[in-house]
Amino acid sequence: MNALFLTFLFPLIGFLLLSFSRGRLGENLSALIGVGSVGLSAATSAWIIYQFNVAPPEAGVFTQQLWVWMSVEGFAPSFTLHLDGLSLTMLGVVTGVGFLIHLFASWYMRGEEGYSRFFAYTNLFIFSMLLLVLGDNLLLLYFGWEGVGLCSYLLIGFYYSNPNNGNAALKAFIVTRVGDVFMAFGLFILYMQLGTLNIQELLTLAPQKFAAGDPWLTLATLALLGGAVGKSAQLPLQTWLADAMAGPTPVSALIHAATMVTAGVYLIARTNGLFLLTPDVLELVGIVGGVTLVLAGFAALVQTDIKRILAYSTMSQIGYMFLALGVGAWEAAIFHLMTHAFFKALLFLASGAVINACHHEQNIFKMGGLWKKLPLAYASFIVGGAALAALPLITAGFYSKDEILWEAFASGNSELLYAGLAGAFLTSIYTFRLIFIAFHGEQKTEAHGGHGVAYWLPLSTLIVLSTFVGALISPPLAGVLPQSVGHAGGEAQHSLEIASGAIAIAGILLAAMLFLGKRRLVTAIAASAPGRFLGAWWYAAWGFDWLYALLFVKPYLLICRLLGRDPLDHAIGLIPATVRSSHEAMTSTETGYLRWYAASLALGAVVVLGIIVLA
Structure with a gap:
């Protein structure tokens, strides 16, 4: 199991090779690197799963510390991998299913422009997803969390020449970022209250620090739930997933079906002890899932x-x-x-x-x-x-x-x-x-x-x-x-x-x-009339895009237009306008006529003498 770090190192190397090739590699070599790196990761994972089952580690947990990530005034999160039954399951799913999808993509994407770029993005995704599921602390998990979000944006907009694909990628990026900001708030609260982001330490300290239903822990779990519903496309942040189908079909299989969208489920399961101390939030998790599954079904x-x-x-x-x-x-x-x-x-x-x-x-x-x-x-x-x-x-x-x-x-x-x-x-x-x-x-x-x-x-x-x-x-x-x-x-x-x-x-x-x-x-x-109404309503996915455009997009655009004619901005603009107009006025006096200059001197002398007399 000491080879655990290789599971994400192979896809990282594949990403770097494909990225720095700048598209100069042929399709066969690109496929060999892109599919082969994930295949090596899957083979390493299979060996680790075998070892885990044949000779389980002590207490069913294996940790591998690679280095201390940073150290700032007592805050020293490490780059440590945590392997237990939950992360082992995710490891098998990500690398095993990921390899099959990569293999299929090597056939499906043949002849497409950006063949090596596609595999560079998917290799980076596998690397990020493995960091997410293997990280022993929420900061490392969040690093992988943002990585898969970036890859989702890149892959949804893979066919970037079509503006609709770019809009779909941007929509996915913005909507999931809303959830990610909530998740960041949750991390801030947990560190402020418990002084650590190590997941196992959090699960140990939380029952000692908080009573059931504590307001701070409730806020933290609500924030984590916000991140989960964004990444897993659950109400109310579900609108991005259908539009994300603009990307290549293997992307839909890899990111938007088998792995990334399940990250929210993994997050809640991994931090289960926090949610058990906030039963109201845990009940909300179930309600969100129940409502989403019915609405999406219609x-x-x-x-x-x-x-x-x-x-x-x-x-x-x-x-x-x-x-x-x-x-x-x-x-x-x-x-x-x-x-x-x-x-x-x-x-x-x-x-x-x-x-x-x-x-x-x-x-x-x-x-x-x-x-x-x-x-x-x-x-x-x-x-x-x-x-x-x-x-x-x-x-x-x-x-x-x-x-x-x-x-x-x-x-x-x-x-x-x-x-x-x-x-x-x-x-x-x-x-x-x-x-x-x-x-x-x-x-x-x-x-x-x-x-x-x-x-x-x-x-x-x-x-x-x-x-x-x-x-x-x-x-x-x-x-x-x-x-x-x-x-x-x-x-x-x-x-x-x-x-x-x-x-x-x-x-x-x-x-x-x-x-x-x-x-x-x-x-x-x-x-029929009811059929046309319900058909249109359900086809528009209950009108959430229309509602969000009304509540968020249009007010945002209105604010942009208002700020474009900001009175304060115009007031500040009077200063350079005054200087420029004064410059133009003074420049107009430079006529080159001697009589004009003599008259100006005389007029100036009269003004000065008048000021002295009146003073």
Whole structure:
């Protein structure tokens, strides 16, 4: 496990090599460096995971101090890596799924301008994400946190020649920065009150310093929650994620499905002891997740862009994780984080294969009949969609989502349980709506299938991991996270499993009834007055962009215009204006006429004598 630092060193070296090459490397060499560096990181991670399981470190924790980062008047955070069951799980997800996505990207991005630049950005992202999950203190975590935010901005705006992509990148950067500022406030409060940012020390000192519900700790956890909802695209900072689909599809798989958007979940789970001392804030975490998953589900029902549908489904599934955290189902949240990384990465990569095959068409209503032309992409959508819809027994998503629903039931929070069940029903409908419209019915565009190991190996591997096989991977979280409330199980849990499975199947059957064949019923519903209103409202994601433009963007622009005509600025401008006008007046007296100069002297003498006499 002493090789832990290599997991982020390899991607850092890859980033530096690709960056300093300034695009002069060929595609093959760029892919070798970009994919190979993450592959070496994944191989090192696999070896570390094996060692951790075969010969666990003392107390289940391994730390590796590299150097002291800074030392300022007693504040001396170190560059130290912390490996326990939670960070080990994240390490496996980031490097393992990240490697598969990089491999697929080496096929998908062929022929694109900026091929080496793409891998430079994604290597930097992997480096930053690993710092985030391995840092033993909140300052190092925050360093990685800001790094993945920077990479998100760079990758969303990768196709920078299109102004809309630049606007989407800027929107993501600004909205997530709002959450990051709140998170910084949380760090300031924790250091001010406890004198450290070391996570384990914080979890030890907080119960000694604070009583449950202490105002300072409540403010700190609220600020941390602000950072989490920004990075994980939860209410009220969720508006950036759908627009972030402007980036290349592998970016959506890597950053906006499998890794970065789960950083908020990881942050809350890592600082669980602080949130347990502020039960009201922890309850708010669950409410935010429950509301987000339902709202995002309705928004996904009416989208036409294949990637935006998956984006809203990501928002919804992260909502399930927040719901789990809010009811104290810490292990269930991380378990769903892991399985979600498998099946959502699969769906995004498969959507990339479809988009590539359909000549970069993303509107599902302009596809149709693709299942014969793209058998591997179709199989990927069937397996990944079934896992997303939590089809019983055979999919990984069923086991993780069912555990969340059971924990919500065991906690006695019926509102969150009903939100979870409603979200499961909506998920089945919009997922198979996408599949039935894009892959069945009349073929509306020519499509060509992909080929090569970089195409089929990532999809095939993720297909296997999205089945019950993926659910067999058990994150080593015992002793790392607090014990959940719902481990009793029994008949009630089995009844809930049957109910949730029936809801998932009912959603799929309803989607088949509405979207297979002529689709007369759903067309009639959409054409009705309520259907047009709700369709437009949900298509605009409940109008949050409009609301934020009204509350924040327009007032900001108005203030800019007012400050552009600032009276104080004009008043200060009178000074140079007076000097300039005086200069022009004096210059006009330089005529070159002797009579004018003599008259001026005489007039000046009269004025001086008059002043003397009057004085």
